Amino acid sequence: MTDKKLIGVDLGGTTTKFAIMTMDGEIQQRWSIDTDILDEGSHITPDIIESINHHLDLYNMTPADFIGIGMGTPGSVNSKEGTVIGAYNLNWKTTQYLRRDIEAGTHMKLAIDNDANVAALGERWKGAGENQPDVAFVTLGTGVGGGIVADGHLLHGVAGSAGELGHVTVEPHGYECTCGKQGCLETYASATGVVRVARDMAEEYAGNSKLKTMLDDGEEISSKLVFDMAKESDALAVKVVDRVSYYLGLALANVGNMLNPAYIVIGGGVSAAGEFLRKQVEAYFEEFTFPNVKNTTKIRLANLGNVAGVIGAASLALQFDQQ
Numbered sequence: 001m002t003d004k005k006l007i008g009v010d011l012g013g014t015t016t017k018f019a020i021m022t023m024d025g026e027i028q029q030r031w032s033i034d035t036d037i038l039d040e041g042s043h044i045t046p047d048i049i050e051s052i053n054h055h056l057d058l059y060n061m062t063p064a065d066f067i068g069i070g071m072g073t074p075g076s077v078n079s080k081e082g083t084v085i086g087a088y089n090l091n092w093k094t095t096q097y098l099r100r101d102i103e104a105g106t107h108m109k110l111a112i113d114n115d116a117n118v119a120a121l122g123e124r125w126k127g128a129g130e131n132q133p134d135v136a137f138v139t140l141g142t143g144v145g146g147g148i149v150a151d152g153h154l155l156h157g158v159a160g161s162a163g164e165l166g167h168v169t170v171e172p173h174g175y176e177c178t179c180g181k182q183g184c185l186e187t188y189a190s191a192t193g194v195v196r197v198a199r200d201m202a203e204e205y206a207g208n209s210k211l212k213t214m215l216d217d218g219e220e221i222s223s224k225l226v227f228d229m230a231k232e233s234d235a236l237a238v239k240v241v242d243r244v245s246y247y248l249g250l251a252l253a254n255v256g257n258m259l260n261p262a263y264i265v266i267g268g269g270v271s272a273a274g275e276f277l278r279k280q281v282e283a284y285f286e287e288f289t290f291p292n293v294k295n296t297t298k299i300r301l302a303n304l305g306n307v308a309g310v311i312g313a314a315s316l317a318l319q320f321d322q323q
């Protein structure tokens with residue numbers, strides 16, 4: 001083991017986060033820049049290169065001080081080729097040659113993976129996963145993503161779609177998903193999914209509820225509002241959270257039944273609902289798992305917040321240490 005450092009890059013639709021880390025996963029420097037998605041995202045890669053080079057100058061460091069760079073990005077990632085395609089929130093419509101361009105611009109090696117996978121690696125390494133060899137991660141945000149570490153290895157599958165928990169079918173003839181399928185977990189348990197469930201349940205609901213009154217009046221609501229009102233025992237909000245927890249519990253139970261990880265970690269913006277949500281998901285998880293999984297696989301909340309991605313991204317560069 002050397003005392004060389006890692007660089008982590010977490011590329012997102014609005015900001016790009018950077019960190020310089022030790023090989024033990026301690027953050028030494030951290031910064032971020034706005035992601036400029038104009039002109040078909042053509043500024044993104046040059047901006048990342050410039051920001052890394054600028055900060056190396058600032059800290060009096062050179063590429064020789066680093067093992068390499070690890071990076072998480074939206075879109076369909078080809079980790080072997082170091083390319084990404086279809087990152088629509090970055091306006092990237094054609095294949096981006098991230099490894100080729102960033103290695104040429106920084107004179108360091110680059111490893112990439114998708115954003116949900118690097119968040120999974122981060123939580124597994126330094127967060128709620130306690131560096132266990134078997135950890136599954138689900139992120140509940142604008143969409144629902146996931147990542148699976150099994151026997152110490154991040155799973156990719158034959159075409160990079162392993163761990164895409166957002167598209168697990170939880171309702172065979174359910175809501176239509178952006179993927180073209182019906183009844184995906186994402187359509188119920190993402191931030192927009194929770195709002196959609198609330199709207200539909202409000203139509204059938206006849207009882208007394210402030211949430212129903214708001215929806216009937218055409219007011220804008222958010223998933224956070226639904227959870228906050230459920231915590232205050234609003235009758236409709238309680239039913240909505242129960243429905244969402246049922247779908248999450250069902251999906252995660254089947255992850256458990258299949259992989260029996262030590263932990264299934266729930267992260268992302270919706271998970272800010274905290275223990276209130278976790279407990280209800282756990283109740284359904286226990287209903288849908290068989291005894292040995294129920295007794296050994298635990299549902300946990302993520303604890304790294306928004307640095308999970310940059311920490312997990314940096315860990316991708318550890319592979320260069322053996323080379």
Ligand SMILES: [Zn+2]
Nearest residue numbers: 167177179184
């Ligand atoms: Zn889907």
